[in-house]
Amino acid sequence: MKRIADFFGSITGSIKASEFLFKGITTLLLAAGAVVIMIPLAFMVSTSLKDPGQLRSDANTLIPRKPQTAEINGEKFNLYQVTVDGASLEMAMIKKAPGGMAFFADPARPDELIELKLNEQIALYSFDIHWENYPEALNAMPFFRYLGNTLIVTFVGMFGMLFSSSLVAYGFSRFRAPWLNVLFLLLLSTIMLPSQVRLIPIYIFYQKLGWVNTLLPLIVPQFFANAYDVFLLRQFFMTIPLELDDAAKIDGANPLQVLLYIILPQARPALVSVGIFHFLYAWNDFYEPLIFLHTRENWTLAVGLQTFDALYTINTHLIMAVSVLMIFPPILLFFFSQKIFTQGVVFSGVKG
Amino acid sequence: MKSIKTISLARREAMAGYAFIIPWIIGFLIFTIGPMLASLYFSFTDYNIVDPPNWVGLDNYIRVFSGIPEFFRTGDTRQLGDPIFWKALQVTIYFASLALPLNLIFSFSLAVLLNQKVPGVNVWRTIYFLPSIISGVAVTLLWIRILNPRMGILNPFLQNVLGINNPPGWLQDPNWAVPALVIMSLWGVGGSMIIYLAGLQGIPTDLYDAAKVDGANAWQRFWNVTFPMMTPVLFYNLVLGMIGTFQYFTEVYVATSGTGGPQRATLFYNLYLYQNAFRYFDMGYASTLAWILFIIVLALTALIFRSSDMWVYYEGQLRGKQ
Numbered sequence: 001m002k003r004i005a006d007f008f009g010s011i012t013g014s015i016k017a018s019e020f021l022f023k024g025i026t027t028l029l030l031a032a033g034a035v036v037i038m039i040p041l042a043f044m045v046s047t048s049l050k051d052p053g054q055l056r057s058d059a060n061t062l063i064p065r066k067p068q069t070a071e072i073n074g075e076k077f078n079l080y081q082v083t084v085d086g087a088s089l090e091m092a093m094i095k096k097a098p099g100g101m102a103f104f105a106d107p108a109r110p111d112e113l114i115e116l117k118l119n120e121q122i123a124l125y126s127f128d129i130h131w132e133n134y135p136e137a138l139n140a141m142p143f144f145r146y147l148g149n150t151l152i153v154t155f156v157g158m159f160g161m162l163f164s165s166s167l168v169a170y171g172f173s174r175f176r177a178p179w180l181n182v183l184f185l186l187l188l189s190t191i192m193l194p195s196q197v198r199l200i201p202i203y204i205f206y207q208k209l210g211w212v213n214t215l216l217p218l219i220v221p222q223f224f225a226n227a228y229d230v231f232l233l234r235q236f237f238m239t240i241p242l243e244l245d246d247a248a249k250i251d252g253a254n255p256l257q258v259l260l261y262i263i264l265p266q267a268r269p270a271l272v273s274v275g276i277f278h279f280l281y282a283w284n285d286f287y288e289p290l291i292f293l294h295t296r297e298n299w300t301l302a303v304g305l306q307t308f309d310a311l312y313t314i315n316t317h318l319i320m321a322v323s324v325l326m327i328f329p330p331i332l333l334f335f336f337s338q339k340i341f342t343q344g345v346v347f348s349g350v351k352g
Numbered sequence: 353m354k355s356i357k358t359i360s361l362a363r364r365e366a367m368a369g370y371a372f373i374i375p376w377i378i379g380f381l382i383f384t385i386g387p388m389l390a391s392l393y394f395s396f397t398d399y400n401i402v403d404p405p406n407w408v409g410l411d412n413y414i415r416v417f418s419g420i421p422e423f424f425r426t427g428d429t430r431q432l433g434d435p436i437f438w439k440a441l442q443v444t445i446y447f448a449s450l451a452l453p454l455n456l457i458f459s460f461s462l463a464v465l466l467n468q469k470v471p472g473v474n475v476w477r478t479i480y481f482l483p484s485i486i487s488g489v490a491v492t493l494l495w496i497r498i499l500n501p502r503m504g505i506l507n508p509f510l511q512n513v514l515g516i517n518n519p520p521g522w523l524q525d526p527n528w529a530v531p532a533l534v535i536m537s538l539w540g541v542g543g544s545m546i547i548y549l550a551g552l553q554g555i556p557t558d559l560y561d562a563a564k565v566d567g568a569n570a571w572q573r574f575w576n577v578t579f580p581m582m583t584p585v586l587f588y589n590l591v592l593g594m595i596g597t598f599q600y601f602t603e604v605y606v607a608t609s610g611t612g613g614p615q616r617a618t619l620f621y622n623l624y625l626y627q628n629a630f631r632y633f634d635m636g637y638a639s640t641l642a643w644i645l646f647i648i649v650l651a652l653t654a655l656i657f658r659s660s661d662m663w664v665y666y667e668g669q670l671r672g673k674q
């Protein structure tokens with residue numbers, strides 16, 4: 001009997017061990033991948049804090065740094081950790097010599113030169129963080145103008161989208177009418193429609209109205225509902241019990257009042273969710289602002305930043321600083337509403 | 353008397369329903385159907401916005417499709433009516449053929465890993481999801497710099513850590529520009545990962561229990577339970593990925609300042625359309641490209657939908673019985 005028990009014991013033991021191993025490997029893989037995912041972001045932040053001098057000399061280090069120097073007779077020399085006869089010393093490099101050699105000296109006794117192989121010595125660096133890149137970047141382009149335009153497009157558009165899409169979603173979720181189902185299918189089919197097939201006549205239409213190079217083309221269409229948000233809101237409205245409507249109707253509420261006082265307060269999570277998605281879309285959108293906005297004073301951040309890069313691509317530190325500022329609001333929003341976020345993505349992703 | 357009243361109530365309800373959807377109906381007429389018909393009309397014209405559209409019949413379509421037999425006979429791309437159109441189509445399909453399978457493999461395996469009960473799983477999920485919310489101009493400007501052969505961080509890594517002697521010039525090398533954009537797109541796999549993850553979490557656990565009772569090992573459980581249950585989601589992402597590739601724009605515009613270079617190596621379909629419309633103001637030809645794009649997207653969608661019967665498994669549907 002004991003042998004049988006041992007046998008089973010060893011099996012369960014090995015299962016536990018293999019499961020442990022499996023989880024360990026999974027965690028390691030995930031951690032390694034996470035590092036790979038985060039390196040580009042770290043590079044963005046670090047580049048935004050670098051001295052332009054470092055961008056020319058050692059651009060591809062992840063740490064904003066500058067060489068440590070020592071002053072000898074009013075002149076600056078780079079410091080190295082050098083090895084002389086097995087002893088490690090801090091010395092300044094006075095000048096390079098042929099054959100990969102260089103002359104080093106102790107800063108206290110600059111006249112005693114030692115010739116050493118340059119690539120065997122370790123250059124010394126200190127952190128060199130340039131916060132002033134940020135104010136400089138904000139002055140290098142009309143940042144606040146771009147930001148203002150982006151905020152107007154984003155929030156006025158969001159208001160229009162929520163307003164119109166709620167009305168339409170309410171119409172599609174609470175009323176029986178002939179053809180309403182057909183119309184809803186028609187609405188859904190527009191999700192698959194590539195926008196390019198409508199874009200050119202719309203552009204010409206706006207041009208006739210004098211709206212090209214104003215923010216109106218980015219805002220006004222939001223007031224006419226869109227398939228994606230109507231669909232999400234309708235799905236949510238359908239989960240709100242009809243009894244609530246009926247109770248309100250008995251109290252004499254008309255359909256608009258039912259929407260305002262019953263449906264919308266109940267649907268707050270869904271409204272927040274589509275609001276967030278609209279924010280991300282409008283904040284990051286580049287295609288339509290590029291097409292409709294032609295002069296600097298009307299640009300949004302996306303177009304302004306791209307144009308700044310096209311003109312002054314050498315100013316990597318400033319471009320990365322503005323990039324950090326630009327990705328900051330979405331990240332902040334993401335951390336504050338993570339749950340709504342992932343649920344919304346999943347909802348729209350799986351069922352959309 | 354009563355029936356008349358119910359009819360009028362039903363009518364009132366219907367009228368209210370229509371009233372609420374008016375914003376969408378107006379929008380649909382002004383921003384969808386109207387422009388679609390107009391662009392169909394423009395696709396048969398020569399139109400530069402300044403002068404009124406000039407009807408040219410099928411000329412724009414002939415420009416796209418002429419010269420194909422001659423091209424096949426001689427292999428000379430100059431025989432084609434518009435070689436750049438075919439180049440753009442080729443670039444787009446090349447990108448899709450790399451990016452879609454890789455995206456599917458990465459995001460699906462990530463979802464499988466992130467579905468395990470490992471320590472810190474919520475932190476890992478957050479990290480992997482993060483890049484997908486900050487897409488766009490800022491991210492592309494970042495990746496241009498990461499991929500830069502002189503100033504970037506990818507090539508030093510390839511050289512010093514992996515020991516690759518001649519790392520590619522990425523966006524500056526016509527042969528490597530599209531793979532560079534693929535790498536960039538893979539950074540954002542978290543977006544589809546989260547959808548797969550939700551799909552995985554929707555699989556009823558009793559299926560796994562039943563498989564375990566039948567003696568299935570981990571791999572068999574994955575292949576016979578997880579994978580078939582996930583095919584609808586895989587399928588959905590595939591359709592959207594295809595459509596997305598034909599509309600791929602921001603990244604390549606920012607990375608190449610709208611040129612599609614080097615040597616048109618990244619001239620994506622949508623970028624070529626944009627150039628025709630808003631650089632050359634050839635609105636007629638651009639409308640033709642838009643309609644061909646529309647038909648390609650329709651055909652792809654239909655194709656994947658039809659083929660899906662063969663490999664997509666929907667719960668509650670018996671596979672052998674159709």
